[in-house]
Amino acid sequence: MSALLYVLILLVPAAFASGWWTARRAGVRRSGVQVSELSSDYFRGLNYLLNEEQDKAIEVFLKLAEYNRDTVETHLAxxxxxxxxxxxDRAIRLHQHLVSRPGLSDAMKTVALLELGEDYMRAGLLDRAETLFSDLVAMDAHAPSALRHLIAIYQHERDWHKAIEHARRLEAMTGEDESGMIAQFYCELAEQSRQHGARQEAREYLRQAFACQADCVRAFMLTGRLYAEEGQHVEAARVYEQAVEADIAFVPEILPPLLNSYARSQQMEHAEHFLRDILERYHGISPVLALTRLYQQRDGDRTAIDFLTSQLRQRPSVRGLMALIDATMDKIEGEARENFLILRDLTKKLLEGQAMYRCSRCGFGAKAHHWQCPSCKSWSTIRPIHGVANE
Ligand SMILES: [Zn+2]
Incomplete structure (x- = not known):
């Protein structure tokens, strides 16, 4: 929608220009009921654009550009x-032609350069785009837009140090708070260090992530992982609990490592207490399934099945149903067992095709969790979907 708005904004001056030009040529005054042919063309193009009929819109605007060779806005649009x-390729040729046009005002030239940079990005020519956007920042022309594009390039290249540097410049320039995004960049660095065995370095990056965002769930989870990998499961469990407190929506991601650390540090009584507490505040199925497993191991199938059945009445869930079938299967024989197997297969297939996560920003559906949305590239916007067939 913003791209569409942008095109419209660019085209409005073009429409006035074309109307004025035609009116002048025809020797008529603009006041009165004279509607120029080009203005009506413009509105026809606009209509196509609003109806997402881009082919027809291009045809009309090409005609406008033909009549108005000097109208930079039409070319930009x-x-x-x-x-x-x-x-x-066509966009690049058009914008390159515009940039090299003699007599073009500096303001228009930098707009064309910004567009050309976006063309390069779309074409995957990231080096050229980087150079161009860096030049624009150095010229202080459309610097916030250019910085945002540069940050996108560095994220794509996983150059987190440069991403952080440019995000800080953007913050200083616009006064907008980018600390959540910068915390994610530090988490990326921490994860890289962790994978290379540089644990102290990882901790230092996590410290910086917390300095940006004190309740950064991902930083808590990474800290918990570092503790768990060193066998310090009491500390790991404590930090994973902090992750839940930071953002309870991430319960499905946090519970598996948290339960592992509870088990390894023999804290199952505390685990039950914590899960019971979450149950009051969180309406997904993950804590129910975790408690069911805990009761199954500690008190046996009967208690686990009774607990699960009572919970499923309050929060219907396909994953809960699947757990119930699994827990009940051993107790059933003959034809009923065959029917249960069919039901189990169907339930499994239903879950397999299901997106479990959705981006709260762009609606992208995903089966696995991502810290950065693969579609709109926003951070921490992918969240578990709550519903009968999901969380
Ligand atoms: Zn998204």
């Missing part, structure tokens, strides 16, 4: 349309 339609 056209280039934007080409890029949005995936005709990146």
């Amino acid at each position: 056209l280039g934007n349309l080409f890029r949005r339609r995936g005709e990146v």
